[in-house]
Amino acid sequence: MMEVSIIIINYNTEDLLRKCIASIISKTENLLYEIIVVDNHSENSPHKMLVENFPDVFFVSSKENLGFGKANNLGASYATGKYLFLLNSDTILINNAIKVLFDYKEKDVKKEIGACGGNLFTEDMKPNFSFSMYYPSLYSIVAYRLHLSFLLNNEIFNSIGIPKEVSIIIGADLFIERELFNNLNGFDPAFFMYVEDGELQLRIKKKGLKMMSVPEAKIIHLQGASSSTFFKMKTEFDSYFYYFKKQFNRKSQSRYKNIELFSNSLKLFYFILTNNKAKKKDYLDILKYIYAKQ
Structure with a gap:
């Protein structure tokens, strides 16, 4: 049985996608995994690049830009792994991060953990936004919009060296059991982009499950292209x-x-x-x- 299905959404990020997949192949060991790339109707399809460089990657081409959540739902519909690893195209694995997350989740014999993710770093290896300690609320919106975010718990990186419970693992590296994802009907398709990862994990939380930051898994998140x-x-x-x-x-x-x-x-x-x-x-x-x- 396939252990992990890695789902990567691409939208006009072919060069980043190439580096991301190369890092997965280079760093991932002792794990049965598949890579599924969903292209969100990019101006230039990465299909040729994938065939030439990574012929084993399963490619899904969308006829429209579905946004983040719906594209991941589409990718998950082709997945065969026990777990899904939703990975941004602008990430580069530093170590055998996927195996670390797989082993951590496999040890969850009481089935208490809904999702987990690693520590994210900037390109120059500084701590990057990896998780949130709270779910969106009117209070948090007011704090951010009025530049009063110091009133919130703004911890975003696991510096204690051991797994810890958080509220939201950001969608750049979300590790979740496929059965749970399917039982929740995945991401709410009403979200095109933003908030969908937090909303999904709030539903996981309401099932009595935990979100865990696993610092042993280390990944660079470049946070590349931005919209208008x-x-x-x-x-x-x-x-x-x-x-x-x-x-x-x-x-x-x-x-x-x-x-x-x-x-x-x-x-x-x-x-x-x-x-x-x-x-x-x-x-x-x-x-x-x-x-x-x-």
């Missing part, structure tokens, strides 16, 4: 707007909308004062978008 400011703001707003309705109620959703209107109005005022025309347009556009959202 307005697209990111719009997509993030849509995700949180849906999240608050789904996990809480319409009152929380309405309060979230008001928080975003207030905080983005402050930012628009700042960029008007500083005569930053590009940012002024982005924030004017997002305010119009948020205001019209029902």
